[in-house]
Amino acid sequence: MTTPAREIEMVWHDLTPRLLEVARVRRVTPRTVRVTLTGEDLDGFCYAAPDDHVKVFFPEPGAELPVMPTLGPDGLEPPPPGSPRPTFRDYTVRHLRPERRELDIDFVLHGHGPAGVWAAQAAPGQQLGVLGPRGSNINPMNFDWYLFAGDETALPSLAAWLEKVPAGVPVFAFVDVADAAEEQDLTVTADTTLVWLHRDTSIDGGHLERAIRGLEVPPGAGYCWVAGEAGSLKPIRRYLRTIGLPRDWVEVDGYWKRGTVNLDHHDDDED
Ligand SMILES: Cc1cc2nc3c(=O)[nH]c(=O)nc-3n(C[C@H](O)[C@H](O)[C@H](O)COP(=O)(O)OP(=O)(O)OC[C@H]3O[C@@H](n4cnc5c(N)ncnc54)[C@H](O)[C@@H]3O)c2cc1C
Structure with a gap:
């Protein structure tokens, strides 16, 4: 019997700046708002x-339009001197x-x-800029098991x-949310163990790490994907690197950092 190839392939896309309009806004939970964007610019979106x-490019307070990105041969570039900086x-x-022609984005409030x-006041008719996706990590979805974990982001x-x-x-899916009201209806198979963890009843905030460490790692080829607050992910990243999976099969990505403005940090390799 041959072992199936389990390579994660990165596929790159053209970077096109798009100016889109808010079509609808819906509260998914008390702390998450779903913004549906629309417009002809969505054509060709990958x-x-x-x-x-x-x-996502946001208008400055009081402005109608966002400052759009400046692109060079290698993608996003700093704006020319004297030009306004995009947010x-x-x-x-x-x-x-x-x-x-609809794109949904879920914003944590x-x-x-x-x-x-911006997300807290989002309303139909407002405009946002969108750039990307720059690329897609294509997973062959032929692993023996999967572990997914993270917070609301x-x-x-x-x-x-x-x-x-x-x-x-x-x-195995572990989701760390503020409280029970933040749980969402997710589509899962019969073979999925989905566990919601609530920060309001956590003794010390370390429940996501404990849940992951408490999982008896199944035999075979597993793929792990975890994202959330960068600091809280460090011990999880360290632990998942010890369970015997190739590095490419363990993706732990800091999506935001407590107390830090998120300009462009993916903390994938931070220890
Ligand atoms: C690849 C990627 C995908 C992401 N996808 C999503 C997504 O789909 N939905 C989503 O909501 N976020 C997502 N995020 C996270 C989002 O980019 C950050 O939360 C970002 O900091 C929000 O920007 P801001 O302007 O609200 O706050 P910032 O100006 O970046 O930060 C201001 C303050 O807010 C705090 N802060 C930022 N985010 C949070 C948070 N979630 N909870 C509590 N405090 C926070 C910061 O620590 C800082 O003190 C993603 C991040 C990455 C890297």
Whole structure:
């Protein structure tokens, strides 16, 4: 019997800046708002993997339009001297409906920062810039088991991962949310163990790490994907590197950093 190839392939896409309009805004939970963006600019948008993400460009307070990105041969570049600087943050593609020219993005309402503050007042007719996805990590979805974990910022990807795993493959998913009201209805197979962890009843905030360490790692080839607050992920990353999986099969990505403005940090390799 031959072993199936389990390579994670990066596929690159053209970078096109798009100016999109808010079509709808819906509260998914008390702390998460789903913004549906639309517009002709969505034509040709590539969405190929659960963790595909874009840079979202926000208008300055009081302005109608965002400052759009300056692109050079290698992608995003600093604006020319004297030009206004764009304000942007990374967000995951939650759904794309190309036939309706609609893109959903789920924003966590955490109360700070240009993105969090914008999302709290989002309304139809407003405009945002979108750049990306720059590339997609294509997972062959033929692993023997999967582990997905993260906080609310990871949920858009995590939900898409759960929708993609074939039936019959064991999946373990641990989601760290503020409280029970933040749980979302997710599509899972019968072979998925989905555990919600609530920060309001956590003794010390270390429950995500404990849950992952408490999992009896199944035999065979596993793929692990974890995202959330960078500091809390460090011990999880260290632990997952000891369970005997090749490095490419363990993706632990800091999506935001407590007390730090998120300009462009993916903390994938931080220890
Ligand atoms: C690849 C990728 C995909 C992402 N996808 C999503 C997504 O789909 N949905 C989503 O909501 N976020 C997502 N994020 C996280 C998002 O980019 C950050 O939370 C970002 O900091 C939000 O920008 P801001 O302007 O609101 O806050 P910033 O100006 O960056 O930060 C201001 C303050 O807010 C704090 N802060 C930032 N985010 C949070 C948070 N979630 N909870 C509590 N405090 C916070 C910071 O620590 C800082 O003190 C993603 C990040 C990455 C790298």
